[in-house]
Amino acid sequence: MRWCDHPGFWLGSEVLQNYGCRMATGLGITLQLVVISVSLGCVAGLGLALVRLYGPRWAGLAVGGYTTFFRGTPLLCQLFLVYYGLGQLRPFWQDVGLWWFFREPFYCALFTFTINTAAYQAEVFRGAIQSIGRGQFEGALALGLHRWATLRHVILPQAMIVALRPLGNELIVMIKSSSVASLVTLFDLMGATRLAFSRSFDLSIYLYAAILYLAMVEIIRRLWDVMEKRLTRHVVVR
Amino acid sequence: MFSNLHLIGFGDGGWGWALLQGAGVTISIALATLPFGLALGLAIALMARSGKPVARWFATVYTTVFRGIPELLTLYIFYFGVQILVQRGLEGIGIKGFSIHPFVAGMVALGIVLAAFSSEVWVGALNSIHKGQREAGAALGLSKAQIFRLVVLPQLMRVALPGLGNNWMVLLKETSLVSVITLQDIMFIAQRGSSNTKEPLLFFATAAMIYLAFSLVSWWFFERLERRSNRGHAAFGGQTR
Numbered sequence: 139m140r141w142c143d144h145p146g147f148w149l150g151s152e153v154l155q156n157y158g159c160r161m162a163t164g165l166g167i168t169l170q171l172v173v174i175s176v177s178l179g180c181v182a183g184l185g186l187a188l189v190r191l192y193g194p195r196w197a198g199l200a201v202g203g204y205t206t207f208f209r210g211t212p213l214l215c216q217l218f219l220v221y222y223g224l225g226q227l228r229p230f231w232q233d234v235g236l237w238w239f240f241r242e243p244f245y246c247a248l249f250t251f252t253i254n255t256a257a258y259q260a261e262v263f264r265g266a267i268q269s270i271g272r273g274q275f276e277g278a279l280a281l282g283l284h285r286w287a288t289l290r291h292v293i294l295p296q297a298m299i300v301a302l303r304p305l306g307n308e309l310i311v312m313i314k315s316s317s318v319a320s321l322v323t324l325f326d327l328m329g330a331t332r333l334a335f336s337r338s339f340d341l342s343i344y345l346y347a348a349i350l351y352l353a354m355v356e357i358i359r360r361l362w363d364v365m366e367k368r369l370t371r372h373v374v375v376r
Numbered sequence: 377m378f379s380n381l382h383l384i385g386f387g388d389g390g391w392g393w394a395l396l397q398g399a400g401v402t403i404s405i406a407l408a409t410l411p412f413g414l415a416l417g418l419a420i421a422l423m424a425r426s427g428k429p430v431a432r433w434f435a436t437v438y439t440t441v442f443r444g445i446p447e448l449l450t451l452y453i454f455y456f457g458v459q460i461l462v463q464r465g466l467e468g469i470g471i472k473g474f475s476i477h478p479f480v481a482g483m484v485a486l487g488i489v490l491a492a493f494s495s496e497v498w499v500g501a502l503n504s505i506h507k508g509q510r511e512a513g514a515a516l517g518l519s520k521a522q523i524f525r526l527v528v529l530p531q532l533m534r535v536a537l538p539g540l541g542n543n544w545m546v547l548l549k550e551t552s553l554v555s556v557i558t559l560q561d562i563m564f565i566a567q568r569g570s571s572n573t574k575e576p577l578l579f580f581a582t583a584a585m586i587y588l589a590f591s592l593v594s595w596w597f598f599e600r601l602e603r604r605s606n607r608g609h610a611a612f613g614g615q616t617r
Binding site: 206207209210211212213214215216218219222223224225226227310313314315316317318320321328331332335339341344345347348351352355356 | 440441443444445446447448449452453456457460549550551552553555556563566567570574575576577580581583584587588591592595
């Protein structure tokens with residue numbers, strides 16, 4: 139008996155015993171999708187926010203259009219656009235040697251989630267940077283700090299504290315939204331659950347999946363509370 | 377892709393009308409869910425602030441659960457779960473062939489999730505209303521229901537509006553999930569069209585554009601609504617808008 143068969147055995151649930159290992163694999167895929175896409179999206183989002191705020195006018199407008207598109211359309215639609223839509227351009231991808239990427243549902247989901255969360259995180263970072271008082275910029279200027287030094291040593295450390303909570307929310311949203319990956323034949327936690335249900339017609343499998351998702355969200359929520367307390371311990375609370 | 381634009385047109389062999397109908401279904405389910413979800417959310421918010429521990433406990437569990445599990449999962453649980461439970465119940469008394477309309481299942485599932493998210497907005501807005509307002513209402517001899525309806529609610533709307541606007545935007549995008557329970561919204565039509573014509577890029581790009589148009593209109597609408605509800609209120613820096 140493998141370790142992932144145990145929960146079903148202990149709970150006396152036949153369906154969880156049969157599909158426990160698939161669920162565990164699915165949980166791994168969900169975590170991979172979320173962790174990689176949110177990390178990449180964080181870097182990209184910060185870059186996009188800086189371009190939007192300090193870049194040339196045309197670049198700022200382009201970033202504005204990008205964020206508007208990805209925040210104004212459903213993730214499901216974006217995923218289908220990438221997986222089925224871009225997959226239609228197969229000869230082109232084969233020519234440029236990228237077909238291995240757009241052929242795989244996993245890479246397509248990863249790509250879609252990354253560019254989607256980058257748009258949301260760009261807005262979070264933009265709001266956080268804009269919330270920093272003007273005096274901070276002027277103070278840094280008066281000290282003769284270079285533009286990048288101002289950003290790196292004065293603005294971003296303060297902006298990150300403001301951005302922490304919305305970034306945590308974005309991570310939670312991505313965990314939940316990643317379930318649409320199951321609709322492009324990917325067996326993430328949701329995909330494994332759907333498979334188990336379609337074969338067993340046992341509803342309890344949905345409840346076990348709900349508990350797993352809830353546990354992930356709750357762990358992140360607690361973790362973020364601890365992080366926020368630790369990072370803001372020098373800030374006087376009203 | 378551009379040589380096949382007639383496929384999304386309104387002429388012969390065009391999917392224009394079908395896509396418009398899908399857009400209509402998307403808007404109708406979003407609009408049908410909104411009042412139900414907001415009212416339930418307000419009820420949950422009032423429970424979260426009530427003096428009864430049981431009500432507070434229920435509100436906490438409700439928001440934690442439905443904010444924590446994916447909307448897709450909620451949708452499946454309601455569509456398949458309720459269907460199977462009711463079927464079993466009805467078969468017990470000899471009725472067969474019961475099925476829930478996907479529109480109802482989608483509306484209930486999305487409304488329950490919307491209630492969980494909007495209750496947080498309502499709680500924040502309720503907290504922002506000064507206790508003196510209720511006390512003044514009581515001093516005027518208004519009943520509890522009258523205080524809520526005539527004193528609290530009008531002030532509540534102004535504070536809650538930005539948050540509720542966000543909830544609406546999320547709801548509008550979440551409606552795309554109802555296509556998986558065979559409701560014929562934009563995504564469903566786009567999927568069918570792309571598999572019939574082998575032009576997924578065209579159809580999903582069109583679907584995205586329709587959603588984008590809905591979002592842009594909503595953004596514009598809520599901005600106007602907020603400006604209107606804030607008139608007469610001192611804005612940041614002492615200026616009036």
